Amino acid sequence: MxxxxxVIRATDEEAIRLAKTLLREARHGALGVLDPETGAPMVSRAxxxxxxxxTPLILISLLASHTRALLADPRCSLLLGEAGxxxxxxxxxxxxxxxxxxxxxxxxxxxxxxxxxxxRNPKAKLYVDLGDFSFFRLEAEGAxxxxxxxxxxxxxxxxxxxxxxxxxxxxxNEQGALDxxxxxxxxxxxVYARHFAKEKGDGWSVIGFxxxxxxxxxxxxxxxxxxxxxxxxxxxxxKVLVAMAxxxxxE
Numbered sequence: 001m002x003x004x005x006x007v008i009r010a011t012d013e014e015a016i017r018l019a020k021t022l023l024r025e026a027r028h029g030a031l032g033v034l035d036p037e038t039g040a041p042m043v044s045r046a047x048x049x050x051x052x053x054x055t056p057l058i059l060i061s062l063l064a065s066h067t068r069a070l071l072a073d074p075r076c077s078l079l080l081g082e083a084g085x086x087x088x089x090x091x092x093x094x095x096x097x098x099x100x101x102x103x104x105x106x107x108x109x110x111x112x113x114x115x116x117x118x119x120r121n122p123k124a125k126l127y128v129d130l131g132d133f134s135f136f137r138l139e140a141e142g143a144x145x146x147x148x149x150x151x152x153x154x155x156x157x158x159x160x161x162x163x164x165x166x167x168x169x170x171x172x173n174e175q176g177a178l179d180x181x182x183x184x185x186x187x188x189x190x191v192y193a194r195h196f197a198k199e200k201g202d203g204w205s206v207i208g209f210x211x212x213x214x215x216x217x218x219x220x221x222x223x224x225x226x227x228x229x230x231x232x233x234x235x236x237x238x239k240v241l242v243a244m245a246x247x248x249x250x251e
Contacts, residue, residue, distance in 0.1 A: 007150050015153040019145045019160055021224045022080050022094045023054055024208075027121060030079040031058065035065075036072035048080065049113075049120040052171045052210050054161040056096065056138040057113045059124055063132050070136065074100040078138055092147045096160070098138035111137055112171055119178065119207045120215070120222070150162055162230070164211035169234035174209050177237060181206045188245040192216060195248030197223040209237065 009015070017120060031046040044066045047195035049057045056078055058066045081093030113135040118124055127133055143155040164170075181189060182205045193204040193216055201218060208215040213226035227240050 003116065007152050009151060009153050011153045011155060011159060015145055015147075016159050017226065018092060018147065019143060019153075019155055020054065020162075020212065022092060022097075023160065024050055024210075024213075025222045025225045026050075026056075026080040027220070027222060029056070031066055032067035032077040032079070033066045034073050034075060036069055042066070042069070046078075046120050047117075047124060048078070049117040050210075051113060051116065051137060051168050052174070053163065054210070054212075055140065055169070056098065057117050058136050058138065059117055059121075059128060059133055060136065061130075061132045062134060063125075067134075071102070072091045072101040076100050076138065089234070090148050092145065094143055094145045094155075094160075094215075096138070096143045096248070097141045099141060101137045101139060103135045103137060105134070109137070115175060116208060120217075128230065162210055162212050164230060164232065166211045166231045166234050166236070170209060170211060170231065170237065173234055173237075177209055178206055181241070185241075185245075188241065189216060191245050191248035192225050193223065196225045196244065199223055 024047045027203070028045055029045050029048045032041055032043045033038070033076060035042050042065070044064070046060060052056055059116060076098050078096045078098055080096070081091060084091045103113055114128065117135065140157045140160050142157065143160050145153040145155060149244065159160045189204045189206055190202060192214070193199040197216065199221070203218040204216050205218070206214050207217045207222070211231040216223050216225060231237060231240065
């Protein structure tokens with residue numbers, strides 16, 4: 001008898017980078033929770049951003065049924081990935097098993113989540129301060145990456161998330177670096193978009209830095225640009241950005 005082909009592939013660097021790209025580029029996702037009354041699964045759409053280490057962040061209303069479900073049982077899942085043209089099942093997506101943690105309003109974690117979320121989803125400024133909205137971190141416990149028919153990978157939290165000694169200092173200095181780049185170095189951001197993200201057009205801005213790379217956006221498009229090497233300290237950021245701009249210009 002012919003041996004059945006295993007659709008789960010050995011996780012490699014290419015799969016990890018694709019999963020991180022799907023995670024970092026997402027602005028929304030399908031959130032799966034468990035109904036506290038029936039135990040049945042239910043799914044809704046939620047706006048998404050990422051914390052500095054890649055942990056998904058959501059901003060949801062306490063009036064929503066999925067919020068009440070998370071408060072009763074923090075187990076949940078998050079599906080990320082745009083369908084694109086043609087067969088939606090032929091496009092990559094990542095499903096993350098998570099445990100939700102509500103962030104205390106005004107805490108350092110909540111303020112960082114707010115800043116990073118609004119950089120990614122600026123229209124949320126219309127309701128972020130309403131009393132019934134709260135931020136949640138979705139702590140990853142594992143993930144499944146599906147690249148298309150017959151091609152899937154299982155990922156651990158260590159595969160999906162970013163661990164670096166630069167995390168804390170970079171988080172502290174991130175907004176200043178973003179403001180500086182978007183005010184004084186729009187030309188360099190255009191180079192990153194064109195050379196590294198293979199994107200055309202103008203109007204790109206940087207909306208997030210982390211030790212692995214940066215997220216850039218133009219209107220509703222978000223693209224991930226990885227650094228040549230992960231940062232080991234926050235002070236390396238400027239040197240890396242300058243070097244990438246020179247590379248993109250062919251200098």
